[in-house]
Each structure stands twice: as structure tokens, then as C-alpha cells.
Amino acid sequence: MSVEVSAEVAAAAALTWHEVCVLADLSPERGAAALLDGVQVALFRTHDDQVYAVQQLDPYSAANVMSRGIVGSRGDVPTVASPMYKQVFDLRTGECLDAVGKEPKPLQSYAVTVVDGVVSVGLPAPGPPGGAT
Numbered sequence: 001m002s003v004e005v006s007a008e009v010a011a012a013a014a015l016t017w018h019e020v021c022v023l024a025d026l027s028p029e030r031g032a033a034a035l036l037d038g039v040q041v042a043l044f045r046t047h048d049d050q051v052y053a054v055q056q057l058d059p060y061s062a063a064n065v066m067s068r069g070i071v072g073s074r075g076d077v078p079t080v081a082s083p084m085y086k087q088v089f090d091l092r093t094g095e096c097l098d099a100v101g102k103e104p105k106p107l108q109s110y111a112v113t114v115v116d117g118v119v120s121v122g123l124p125a126p127g128p129p130g131g132a133t
Helices: 007-012
Strands: 013-023 029-036 041-045 051-055 070-074 077-081 087-088 096-098 109-115 118-123
Touching: 007 041, 013 041, 029 118, 041 077, 041 118, 070 087
Parallel strands: none
Antiparallel strands: 013 118, 029 041, 041 051, 051 109, 070 077, 077 087, 087 096, 109 118
16 A cells, blocks of 8 residues: 655655554554654644644644644545644645634645555755755
């Protein structure tokens, strides 16, 4: 089984893949946090066994709490609502769907694969030292 969160992320840059956990470790409709190369990531498994990964940092409260958010949907769009101020984000893209009266700020989304029951998250590969190209 292979699940991809964001084809745009995978196509946009070379990724470094990190095995995070087995699918059974993720409870449906709940979040879990992971630290990958110093990056805090929030993982979500939806009722249909799709797995999504977004940044753990809530862009409105500046707290690392997104994995504690409320999983839901808007039509066919899987969502998470921030546990702090209840902004709603598309789990596939990180787009802010409801900014609750504030300026919309997106979440970073990450590519996810599930192969043989192992969940892996793709982070952008680090650039060359000193920003050289």
C-alpha cells in the first residue's frame, strides 16, 4: 500500500525519506508528533487509512501543537483544526480553509508513503553548505 500526501511537494524538490512508524501505531482520526532531522512534524491517519503530514508548529499561536488538533473534513477534503484558535487546514496541502477572522497562513505539508505498513515522511533535502548552487 502506498499513500502520497502531496505530489506537489514530491515533484518540487528532492526529498530525504524518514521511516517514522508502522501504520498500526497511528490511531485513526488522531494526530501524532515526530521529530525528523530537527523538524517537528504532525502525522494524521484518517478513517480511510490515508496518512498526512504537516508542520507541528501552529502558525497562529507559534506553539508546537498541531498533532493535538481536531481531525475532520470539509466535503471530501480531510482537515485538521488547530487546538489553540481553531483555524482549519487542508491536510493534503496545508492550505488554511478557515482563518477564524485572521489573515490565512498555510501549514507546510510533507509527502508521505506507506509501504508494507511502514510510514515514511519526505522532507526537502538540505541544500549545499553556504547556499551555493
